[in-house]
Amino acid sequence: xxxxxxxxxxxxxxxxxxxxxxxxxxxxxxxxxxxxxxxxxxxxxxxxxxxxxxxxxxxxxxxxxxxxxxxxxxxxxxxxxxxxxxxxxxxxxxxxxxxxxxxxxxxxxxxxxxxxxxxxxxxxxxxxxxxxxxxxxxxxxxxxxxxxxxxxxxxxxxxxxxxxxxxxxxxxxxxx
Amino acid sequence: xxxxxxxxxxxxxxxxxxxxxxxxxxxxxxxxxxxxxxxxxxxxxxxxxxxxxxxxxxxxxxxxxxxxxxxxxxxxxxxxxxxxxxxxxxxxxxxxxxxxxxxxxxxxxxxxxxxxxxxxxxxxxxxxxxxxxxxxxxxxxxxxxxxxxxxxxxxxxxxxxxxxxxxxxxxxxxxxxxxxxxxxxxxxxxxxxxxxxxxxxxxxxxxxxxxxxxxxxxxxxxxxxxxxxxxxxxxxxxxxxxxxxxxxxxxxxxxxxxxxxxxxxxxxxxxxxxxxxxxxxxxxxxxxxxxxxxxxxxxxxxxxxxxxxxxxxxxxxxxxxxxxxxxxxxxxxxxxxxxxxxxxxxxxxxxxxxxxxxxxxxxxxxxxxxxxxxxxxxxxxxxxxxxxxxxxxxxxxxxxxxxxxxxxxxxxxxxxxxxxxxxxxxxxxxxxxxxxxxxxxxxxxxxxxxxxxxxxxxxxxxxxxxxxxxxxxxxxxxxxxxxxxxxxxxxxxxxxxxxxxxxxxxxxxxxxxxxxxxxxxxxxxxxxxxxxxxxxxxxxxxxxxxxxxxxxxxxxxxxx
Numbered sequence: 067x068x069x070x071x072x073x074x075x076x077x078x079x080x081x082x083x084x085x086x087x088x089x090x091x092x093x094x095x096x097x098x099x100x101x102x103x104x105x106x107x108x109x110x111x112x113x114x115x116x117x118x119x120x121x122x123x124x125x126x127x128x129x130x131x132x133x134x135x136x137x138x139x140x141x142x143x144x145x146x147x148x149x150x151x152x153x154x155x156x157x158x159x160x161x162x163x164x165x166x167x168x169x170x171x172x173x174x175x176x177x178x179x180x181x182x183x184x185x186x187x188x189x190x191x192x193x194x195x196x197x198x199x200x201x202x203x204x205x206x207x208x209x210x211x212x213x214x215x216x217x218x219x220x221x222x223x224x225x226x227x228x229x230x231x232x233x234x235x236x237x238x239x240x241x242x
Numbered sequence: 243x244x245x246x247x248x249x250x251x252x253x254x255x256x257x258x259x260x261x262x263x264x265x266x267x268x269x270x271x272x273x274x275x276x277x278x279x280x281x282x283x284x285x286x287x288x289x290x291x292x293x294x295x296x297x298x299x300x301x302x303x304x305x306x307x308x309x310x311x312x313x314x315x316x317x318x319x320x321x322x323x324x325x326x327x328x329x330x331x332x333x334x335x336x337x338x339x340x341x342x343x344x345x346x347x348x349x350x351x352x353x354x355x356x357x358x359x360x361x362x363x364x365x366x367x368x369x370x371x372x373x374x375x376x377x378x379x380x381x382x383x384x385x386x387x388x389x390x391x392x393x394x395x396x397x398x399x400x401x402x403x404x405x406x407x408x409x410x411x412x413x414x415x416x417x418x419x420x421x422x423x424x425x426x427x428x429x430x431x432x433x434x435x436x437x438x439x440x441x442x443x444x445x446x447x448x449x450x451x452x453x454x455x456x457x458x459x460x461x462x463x464x465x466x467x468x469x470x471x472x473x474x475x476x477x478x479x480x481x482x483x484x485x486x487x488x489x490x491x492x493x494x495x496x497x498x499x500x501x502x503x504x505x506x507x508x509x510x511x512x513x514x515x516x517x518x519x520x521x522x523x524x525x526x527x528x529x530x531x532x533x534x535x536x537x538x539x540x541x542x543x544x545x546x547x548x549x550x551x552x553x554x555x556x557x558x559x560x561x562x563x564x565x566x567x568x569x570x571x572x573x574x575x576x577x578x579x580x581x582x583x584x585x586x587x588x589x590x591x592x593x594x595x596x597x598x599x600x601x602x603x604x605x606x607x608x609x610x611x612x613x614x615x616x617x618x619x620x621x622x623x624x625x626x627x628x629x630x631x632x633x634x635x636x637x638x639x640x641x642x643x644x645x646x647x648x649x650x651x652x653x654x655x656x657x658x659x660x661x662x663x664x665x666x667x668x669x670x671x672x673x674x675x676x677x678x679x680x681x682x683x684x685x686x687x688x689x690x691x692x693x694x695x696x697x698x699x700x701x702x703x704x705x706x707x708x709x710x711x712x713x714x715x716x717x718x719x720x721x722x723x724x725x726x727x728x729x730x731x732x733x734x735x736x737x738x739x740x741x742x743x744x745x746x747x748x749x750x751x752x753x754x755x756x757x758x759x760x761x762x763x764x765x766x767x768x769x770x771x772x773x774x775x776x777x778x779x780x781x782x783x784x785x786x787x788x789x790x791x792x793x794x795x796x797x798x799x800x801x802x
Binding site: 069070071073074077078081084095096097098099100119120122123144145146148151160 | 459460463464465466467468471531534535538541545548549552553556558566567587590591593594595596597598599
């Protein structure tokens with residue numbers, strides 16, 4: 067009994083004080099830490115891949131006229147880093163910030179606004195300009211030649227109409 | 243026992259051919275008639291010595307027009323699973339209860355009734371289990387025609403459906419918020435003097451319907467992360483078990499390196515979980531030195547996992563088909579160093595407390611669970627192994643890298659709280675050895691399977707030995723997402739055995755008895771910690787609370 071108590075006391079004495087002076091001294095994070103996702107609005111092309119894979123579905127795409135908004139709600143983030151994994155432009159990385167507590171919920175939202183391109187045929191906005199430019203860059207030099215293919219600037223509806231016409235001359239009236 | 247033997251025995255016992263049979267991996271799927279269920283289930287459990295894992299209720303009306311209820315059994319020594327599946331006509335959704343034969347089927351059958359609406363006839367305790375008390379009657383959320391985001395109108399609350407206390411007994415409540423584990427759980431102890439003569443439990447306060455979310459909104463890989471958040475302690479177990487269930491269903495071959503990484507993470511998780519439990523157990527009995535020192539030792543593991551995975555908990559390592567992060571060469575010496583330190587420091591703590599008579603007096607001969615009760619409630623993990631039931635999924639249903647590794651399974655026969663402590667303390671050192679073995683043999687190659695396509699209409703069952711016992715995930719695959727995903731956490735069977743452990747104990751020992759099964763209430767209830775939407779929020783004033791509290795006292799919960 068007494069031997070046990072002595073042993074226990076020794077363990078405590080040997081360990082000494084181990085608590086950290088946090089929050090007065092910031093606690094460093096490990097290399098590869100998954101903290102708050104940082105979105106680089108300058109690189110984002112608005113493809114929406116991150117929104118597709120996000121498990122808590124906190125990244126959403128909202129199209130409104132000639133702009134597309136990528137909205138991020140950090141209050142629901144689980145720091146899984148799936149968005150960073152799939153981003154083709156490496157516009158998202160998980161940073162070191164883990165101190166997200168706030169009394170204002172708005173502090174935990176972030177929006178990237180992207181300008182939409184208009185269809186060169188019907189004039190309707192249909193996809194972010196940057197997405198089209200990036201796609202164009204990827205398509206040139208290969209089987210499409212040195213110029214980006216013409217249909218890239220057509221909206222999906224116009225593409226369908228064009229194709230239907232080319233195939234049988236049928237006028238596609240309803241844009242479904 | 244082989245699959246063929248089992249088929250022969252079932253046919254012989256039934257006296258006629260089995261209607262339909264198929265296999266999925268090491269699972270034998272047998273479709274039987276509803277009237278044959280009690281006799282076959284009883285035969286499998288009592289004569290053949292199988293253990294009931296859980297039941298799964300599925301609404302298959304869009305496809306077959308019926309509900310299905312599967313009773314999943316495990317033949318632990320033969321690495322064989324058996325699924326007895328009964329089809330039920332929605333016009334008369336009644337099934338003969340097997341709980342009178344298998345006490346461990348109690349909650350599982352009530353859950354099927356709550357969520358699918360298949361009523362177990364002659365169930366000894368037909369009270370509501372999973373759904374909230376103000377959820378309307380006859381509204382079954384896991385039916386396919388129930389929209390996942392539907393919020394039903396609040397029904398009149400009849401109050402929790404309580405078990406009646408015996409005459410002369412006083413009711414003492416522990417909860418609805420468990421004092422030391424900071425989780426919602428509501429025990430009512432029936433006491434005469436200091437002695438507990440009976441008990442009642444109401445839980446599932448944090449049931450959030452994640453299984454519904456999985457078969458309506460999410461996809462296969464998103465569920466991995468949701469599964470991980472079922473538990474804040476053994477989350478990796480859940481994500482790994484879910485992935486293994488899908489991989490089993492889809493017959494995805496996981497690369498060897500991924501299997502080893504999963505094993506390493508599973509054992510690191512067991513280490514931190516057992517050290518966490520040891521601290522909590524000390525805290526519950528007022529021995530905070532143990533809490534401080536074991537959590538101090540544990541902290542090194544948390545820092546280590548942050549370096550390996552990017553986070554101290556919720557590692558986010560798994561995806562269907564493998565793992566997302568490799569364990570780089572440069573981290574391996576670090577892991578070995580931490581293991582050596584944790585080993586020597588744990589050894590010192592274990593040696594010190596093993597001779598501490600105050601501790602022994604609080605734990606020995608307290609909360610006894612007999613081997614027979616452990617078996618009939620289908621108890622798993624350290625709780626079973628402390629009562630002489632020698633089961634461990636790592637050895638009995640080997641998965642990940644465990645087939646390649648050597649390890650012993652600590653078993654004690656005393657069945658008390660001290661035995662449950664000893665099992666966990668022994669397992670600390672087994673786990674350290676397992677991580678070392680896995681690191682030593684870590685094969686090269688990819689960490690993610692090339693083809694991770696999941697075909698529809700396949701069934702998969704996976705078990706993983708969580709720190710608190712066997713955790714089980716069942717998946718019936720669908721298009722893009724599972725048709726049904728069922729989680730059975732390890733605390734689910736243990737809590738059903740709690741009344742047996744309470745019998746004739748003193749009130750003062752109740753918290754450590756509950757603590758000794760290492761309960762994880764939210765796991766059991768499959769809570770989702772991410773989604774914070776709530777239907778209604780009402781703030782009670784102090785006066786209202788006082789009034790309600792006084793009314794409750796007069797209502798008879800307390801005789802004071």
